[in-house]
Amino acid sequence: MPPVYHGPFRKEQAERLLWRAGYGPRPGEAERLAKLGLHGAVHSLTRPGRDRLKGPRPHDDRGRPLAPRDRWGHDQLWWLDRMVRTTKPLHERMTLVWHDWFATSRDGVDSTRLMLRQNQLFRRNGLGSFLVLLLEVTKDPAMLLWLSGVENEKDAPNENYARELMELFTLGADRGAYTERDVREQARALTGWRNSWGETLGPYKFRYDKRRHDAGSKRIFGKRGHFDWRDSCRLCVHHRQHPSFFVNKLWGYFIPVPPKTGTRRSLQRIYVRSGYKVEPVVEAILLHPALYTGPRMVKPPAVYLAGLLRGLGRGVDTEAWTWLLSLAGQQLFYPPNVAGWDDTRWLDTATFRARWEIAAYAIRPRVLKDNAKHVPHDPHKLLHRAEAVFGHPTLTGQTEATLTRFARRAMADANADWKKRSYPPLVENALRQLLATAPDLQTC
C-alpha cells in the first residue's frame, strides 16, 4: 500500500484537501471536515451521499433562468453553477479532470447539446471503471465529431482518434508503448461509427454501422484478431504500460510533483487489482503525505472562481463569468487543444489581471460604502473582517504581515476628519481585493 499521511489534520490540511479534490470550502466546511480526521474527510469526498445542489439558484444578468443549450455562454454558467452548489465536490472536480483528459472543444464539435451530453458522461462515470469511461468516451457523439471518429471508415481510415487514444488517453507518447503500425491498425479496429445530419438538428443519430467497419484481421500490440472498437479500448487499458501512464497522469491533477517510484507502483497495483477503477486510486492519492506536505498548486481559473463564490456564499448570477474565465485562460468547453489545458502555465500578466477582475466582480455586491458605520480603525481588526468575508482562509505569515502593513499605512494617511470616517471601509474593501488575489488564495 502507498504511504498514508500521518501528520496533524487540521483546518489547514482540510482546506487543501477541499481545494484539490473539489472547489474549496464553504464557510465552516474546513473546520467541520478537520473534525472527521484524514480518513473520515477523504471518505466523505470519495463516498458522498446524493448530490443536492445547495445555495442560490443560478440566473443570468436579467434574472432569467439559465438556458445552457440555447444561450451563448450559458453552458459554461450551467457548469460553473454545479461547481459552486454541488455537495459532491470530488465528483464535480473529476468531471473537470476528464474534460481536460479527454479534451473536446465546442469549437470543433459545434454543438452545445452534444458538449453538455459529454459533460454528463464525465459526471456519471467519473469515479468508476476507467475502461467503461473510455468505452463511453469512444462512442460519445462529441468525441466522434471532435476526433473524426465518424469519418473513420473501412475504405477511408482516419487515424485521428486512434493516435490520441494511445498518445493522450491511455499510453503516452515516446514510451515505446506503441508503433505507427499500431496507430494504423487501431484506426481500422475503430471503424464503423457514423451519424446523420439534419438541417435544424445538426448531427444526430450517432450509431455503429457494421457495413462501415473493417472486419478484417488486425495486429495490435503484437496480438492478432478481428478487433473492433471495444477491443481497441480494452487492448489499450490492458496494455502493460497503461497503469503507469494512468497513475502518473491522474496524480498530476492532485499533486504538482511526480510520485516516487514506490508510490507509483503501489498505486498501479491498486488500479489493476480493483479492475481498473478510478476511485481507489484517487482515494489513495488523497490520503498520500505528498498532498499535505508537498508544495502548493496554482488553482485552475474555474476552480479559483467557483471557490471564491462558494466561500462568499454567492450563486451564479451574472454572465460576466464567461468572458472573465476566458480572459483568465479557461473557457469551459473550449480547451485549447486535444491535450487540454497546460496546468503549469495558468498565471501570467494577462491571466493574473483577469483573476484580479474575477475577484473584483466576485466581491462587488458586498462592497462597503464609504459612509459605512462601525468599521474599526485597527489594522488587525480590519484584516480579520476582510478574512471573514471569505470564510477565514488560512494565510501565510508573509501575506498577513503585508496586508496588515498596508492597512496600517493606509489608515495613517487619514489626516482629516472625513478621511477618518471614510477610510476604514475603503481599506477593508482593498483588503478583501488584495486577499482574494494574494498568492495564498491563487494556490492551494
Place this chain on the structure above:
Amino acid sequence: MPNNCHHCDEFSRAALLRKSAAEAGRGLPAIEPGMPVPAGTGLDRRSFVSGVFGLALSVYGLGKLNLFDEGIAHAATRPSQPVLVSVFLPGGADSLSVLAPVLDPNYRKLRPTLALPADAGPAFAEDTRLHWHPSLQPLATLHGEGKVSVMPAIGYTHPDQSHFTSRHFWEVGATEARLTTGWMGRYLDRHGSKSNPLQGLSLDYQLQPSLASLKVPVASLAAPDDYNFWAPGVWGQVENRMLQALAPLGSHRADPGLNQAAKATKQSDRLRRQLLPFSNSGDNNYGSPVQYPKVDSGFPRQLAGLAAMLAAKLPLRCVAVTAPGEYDTHSDQPQALADGLDVTARTLLAFQRDLEARGLADRVLTLVWTEFGRRGEENGSDGTDHGAAGAAFLIGSRARGKMVGEFPGLTSGLDRDGNLRPTSDFRGVYSALLEQWLGADARGVIPGAKSFARPALVK
C-alpha cells in the same frame, strides 16, 4: 436619437445588426430583404491580452493567440509606417450645414428655417460661397494651416439612401452589397502581417466593418487603459496604497507554488507601472501634452489613447473609430448637429496638436466621412431627410490641404431628387490614399480602381 420618423427605424436596426456582427455565432437579428450583411459578420472573435503592451484585445480572424504577442513585438521593432485613421460620422451628416453655402442664392429658399446666418461661422477660404459650421472652428483653424483637404460633395453615382447600404458601400470600398471584407481589411490582407492584430485596430467594443479582413488578424480595443487594477469601493490614497501592496505580495516565497503566483503578481505590477502612460485616471489623459475636451463622450479618450499608443510605438496601420453625435437629423437638427460637430472637431484638433507635440504628425492622416449628405430642401420638422453627396475631410500635417472636387451649387448641383451631386468619388479617394499614403497598389484592393480619378491628397 434626435428623430421620430418611421423610415429611420432602419437606422437603429442597422446599428443593432452591426453590434451583432461582432458577436459571431450568436445569431443575427432579421434584416429586410436586400440589405447587405455588414462586412466582417461571422468573423471569429477571441479575447487576448497582449503581454507586451498589456492591452486587452478582441482579436478577429485566424491564428493562434499565443503567436500574436511575438508578432506585435516583432512588428513594433520595424521602422514606423504611415497610419490611416478613419472617423465615421454616423447617420448621414448634413453637408449643407457642415459647409453652409450661405452665399448660394438657393440656400435660403431650400432652408427657410435651418439656413445658417452668413456670419455664423468662419468663411471657407477656397470657396467664398461656403462658411464653416460655427462648431467647426477647430477644423477651420487647421484648414488655415494647410492641414485639411476638404471634399465638399463626395459620394458615388446612383446613390443609395439607406443608411445601412450606403455605409456598407463606404466600408467595403465599392458599391457592392455582397462584399464581406472592408477596404482597409483588404489592404491589410495584401500588405499586413499574419501575427500582428494591432495593424487593423477598431477603437470600439466591436469590429468596424471597414477593417474586416480575410487572411490576417485585426483587433478591437475600447481603450488602451484596460490594464488597470480596479477594486470595488477603493479610490484615492487608499487605492494607491493598495497598488503599492502588490510588490510585497509578489516578493519571493519559499514554496514553489506560492512563488509562481508571487512571480505573476510581481510581473503584473511591473507591467502596470510601465503602462502608466496609458493611464487615463484623473487628468492624466494618457500622458498627453495637450488637453483634450472634457466632455461626456468616449471620443476624446479614444483619440488621446490612440496618440499614446502611437507614441509607444505600437505597430498600428489602419484605425477605425466612430465619432460622437447622431447625424440622422430628421428633426431638431440645429442643436443635435452643433453638439456632435463640436465634440468631434475639438477632439480632432486636440489629436492633431497632440501628434504634433509628440513628433508623430507626419505619420498620421485622418479621414472623416459620413454615409451620405442630406436633402437640399429641409423637411417640415426642423430637420432634413436622407440625401446623396456629403462632406468629408482629410486631416493631417501631410494632407495636401487643397479642396477635392468643387461645391456644385444648389441649382444645377442638385439631382432630380433634390440631393447634392457628387464632385468626387469615395473610391477615388480610397485609391489615392492607398497609393499616395500607404504605398500600395489600389488595384486588388478597390474593385475597378483604374476607373476612378485619383485626387492629389498628400504633400
